Amino acid sequence: MNREQLKTLFYDEVAKCNHCGFCLAHCPVYTVAGREWATPRGKNVLVKAIIEGKIDWTPEIEATLFRCTGCRLCTQTCFPAVETNQGVLAGRECLVDKKQYPKVIDRVVEALETHFNISNEPNINRTLWMEKLEDIPDHRFQKEKASVIYFVGCVAAFYPMAHKIPQTFVQILNKAGVDFTILGGEEWCCGFPLIQAGMKDKMQKLIEHHQEKVKEVGAETVVFACPSCYHTWKEKYQTNAELLHSTQFIERLIGEGKITFQNVADRAITYHDPCDLGRNSKVFDAPRNILKKVPGLNLVELEGNRQLSICCGGGGDLEMIDPALSAAIAQRKIEEIQRTGTEEVVTSCQQCIRTISGYARKHKIKLKVRDITEVVLDAMG
Amino acid sequence: MQREQMLEELSKIVGKENVLSSETDLLLYGYDASLFKGKPDCIAFPGSTQEVSEIVRFCHREKIPVIARGSGTNLSGGTIPTRGGVILHFSRMNKILEIDIENQRAVVETGLFTLALKNQLARHGYVYQPDPASEKVSTFGGNFAENSGGPHCLKYGVTTNHILGAEIVLPDGEVIQVGGKALDNPGYDLTGILVGSEGTLGIATQLTLRIMPKSEAVKTMLAIYNSLEDAGRTVSAIIADGIVPATLEILDKLTIKAVEESVHAGFPLDAEAVLLIEIDGLKDGMERLAERIMEICRKNHARDVKSAKTEAERTQLWAGRKGAFGAISRLRPNYLVCDGTVPRTKLPEVLVRVMEVSKKYNLTIANVFHAGDGNLHPLILFDERDEEELRKVHLAGSEIMKLCADAGGTISGEHGIGTEKMKEMFFVFSPQDIAAMRKVKKAFDPEDIYNPGKIFPEVQA
DSSP: OOHHHHHHHHHHHHHTOOOOOGGGGTOHHHHHHOSGGGSHHHHHHHHHHHHTTSSOOOHHHHHHHTOOOOOOHHHHHOTTOOOHHHHHHHHHHHHHHTTOSOTHHHHHHHHHHHHSSTTOSOGGGGGGGGGGOSSOOTTTTOOSSOSEEEEOOHHHHHOGGGTHHHHHHHHHHHHTTOOEEOOGGGOOOOSHHHHHTTOGGGGHHHHHHHHHHHHHHTOSEEEESOHHHHHHHHHHOOOSSEEEEHHHHHHHHHHTTSSOOOSOOOEEEEEOOOTTTTTTTOOOHHHHHHHHHSTTEEEOOOSSOGGGOOOOSOOTTHHHHOHHHHHHHHHHHHHHHHTTTOSEEEESOHHHHHHHHHHHHHTTOOOEEEEHHHHHHHHHO | OOHHHHHHHHHHHHOGGGEEOSHHHHHHTSBOSSSOBOOOSEEEOOOSHHHHHHHHHHHHHHTOOEEEESSOOOSSSTTOOBTBOEEEEGGGOOOEEEEETTTTEEEEETTSBHHHHHHHHHHTTEEOOOOOTTTTTOBHHHHHHHTOOOTTHHHHOOGGGTEEEEEEEOTTSOEEEEEOSSSSOSSOOHHHHHTTSTTSSOEEEEEEEEOEEOOSEEEEEEEEESOHHHHHHHHHHHHHTTOOOSEEEEEEHHHHHHHHHHTOOOOOTTOSEEEEEEEEEOSTTHHHHHHHHHHHHHHTTEEEEEEOOSHHHHHHHHHHHHTHHHHHTTTSSEEEEOOEEOOGGGHHHHHHHHHHHHHHTTOEEEEEEEGGGTEEOEEEEEOTTOHHHHHHHHHHHHHHHHHHHHTTOBSOSSSOOTTTTTTTHHHHOOHHHHHHHHHHHHHHOTTOOBSTTOSSOSSOO
16 A cells, blocks of 8 residues: 555544544553553554655654554544544555565464464464364364354464363354364464554455355354454455354354353353454453353453453554563553452453463463353353 | 753663654654644653653753643643653653542642542542543643643632642752642742643642542433523523532534534434533432522523433433534544633623634534533634635634633633633733733743743733
8 A cells, every 4th residue: 555545545534633632541552651652643643644745654653553452442432433543554554565564474474375374384283272172073073064164263273372262162062063164274364464464465365265165165154263353254254154253153052042051150250352352343242141141150340341341462463563562451451350359351352362361371460361162161061 | 952962861861761752753742632733852751750850950951941741632732842842741650649538638640640540539439520521531740730620610610729739840950849738838829820830830740639528419410402592591590599510511503413423422413502510419408409400491491401310321421521522523524622711691692703703714613611610612623634724713713712802701711821822812911911920930930941932922012
């Protein structure tokens, strides 16, 4: 993208920012950085200054635009609802065209182009999480035809810390008698990291591959435990299949009587709304409705809940680009969780789990961080 | 002094990581929430009063301007570095130092967000009364410098009534303590002079604040009108009846439209004006007082009066008021908030004349105001990218200030003079008045180090 295209697409949008500064109170990056460059207001001003030719693509602009978690809490709390993150992503596209971006991104792009996943391992390793499961069916959850595709996502497939999610979710689906399949080595990255990297042009191949797979399998529904894969499909893919997040699908199965809870939980937990599931996809009720159905579970809301949920620090490729900044945001998140007085946070995103539990583990903070699928499977007994 | 040397000296004081000087950062610290822009020489992030003092001492020696800045939410260009210099951004100094319930005081660092203190106080059942619309992000340093107001200041007074003491860094770097936890300090009332001095006399690093127990009960009402004048008349009638509500806020039709599109506060779209009334105090007698107020509203042709039944309903009504400025940018990209005050009874008449200004310049003007204080906030809508329109906006803004002054009012209710209204100072002050103020500035800051180029008109009349 070049300056002219940026102007056509975003000049009117950033012009709506009156620098009132209300976004400063919410932006997780500003909250920890305390610098104007970190503010959504500042990002709007920079995009506008670029468009107007008042400033060139300085190294600081690169640093600034690549330090946004994409949580969109600024837009949520902005009265004219300026879509700052859209401007930021477009700015990243311009920077990419000028070959001015954090070089760590090249590693991910190379991995995606070679292996179709973000971890740079052979894509066949996507099913390694199954090794610890007992009673794996012969088809290893990979069927030619099925009514539901479970799209596992790169993080859950390749990072051991998140393996529990597919491990529990396939058991839930099995117990509920769902006719489902995973795509195994034929599942590719959804393209989300490319959007965040300002390289959305490169994702077309991934989109077409998956759209074709849905047709081949004949699936009516695609289910995601990853909110970012879910949101990316919703925004960028064209398919007749119904797209659901795991929480929506589980809520439906409970409603149909296919999931019932036997075990009493008897403890207090809090729930963290992942940005891409809550604010960005507007799924707030499904996870809460599930948690309410679990006998004995007492949900204590965070100060920032639903639309006002505060990012864990793991969004927008930030963990890859600036791990220290990401960790500082995670620390705030953990402090917010601790203020609820509970010792367990449930969420529905593998990236949030990685960011929060990664920080907690490193700093020896006693905190249970679990995906909602784990809570569900426990309660099913 | 050479730029590199300046950066080196500042880095010695606050550490290299706490000094910014790239072109990008200079652009980012050249604006605030007003229409003005400037360019600093660099930005420093002090972490203590000691560091502020050392930076100021250095700048004083080298005759470099110093501009203190919190969240940059001010609306009069108060933090615009019009003559370059060092911006002191207080984001690192944001702690609550003490909450002293027994003495009803709190001590804070000045980079703290106003609402952050209020949230902590709420746990004790206490409140800090001033409530600028930007309170969720405005800092105490900014409140101090601008003598910020807010809806509840009708009953409780503005910021100056709630700041009892301050730790101040003077323009030569000396640190002094003015006022304190006790009332009635002898000697000159330096706290009184410093609050609202817009960063031109002293930089506050710590403040001692008055806090109060939260009211036992609160009731929020919304009166709906088919005419803006009727809403204005109601305000005068309520006060004339001897009632001092906590707030009396009016929003006009255009503002209602914008607010409804943004936060859905529940204001009717076909109304010409709504009046937001809040009373607080003891539970006993509150219903009776509310009934009296509603009766006055009806007598003044309110077509409907309702009261918030739940805390959620109350919050929603207030979200509409607090979001009014920002919501306006749904109509046009930009807005200028005029801030004038008139004697309450003059409100209806001045509003009519404001609308004449709107016609004269062919500019859309929305009205939202602290009616109880006679504090108007006409919002002139425009697109900053249209230079001709922008020129007209400045003229219209100045003309509205003239209207307020001519009606026996003044040119700022709570936003300060800053960069924006320097020449309008002559609307309300004689050259002698201004000369007297300049003497105060000279006494504190003879070298004009602190926030130069603000408040006073450039040329003596």
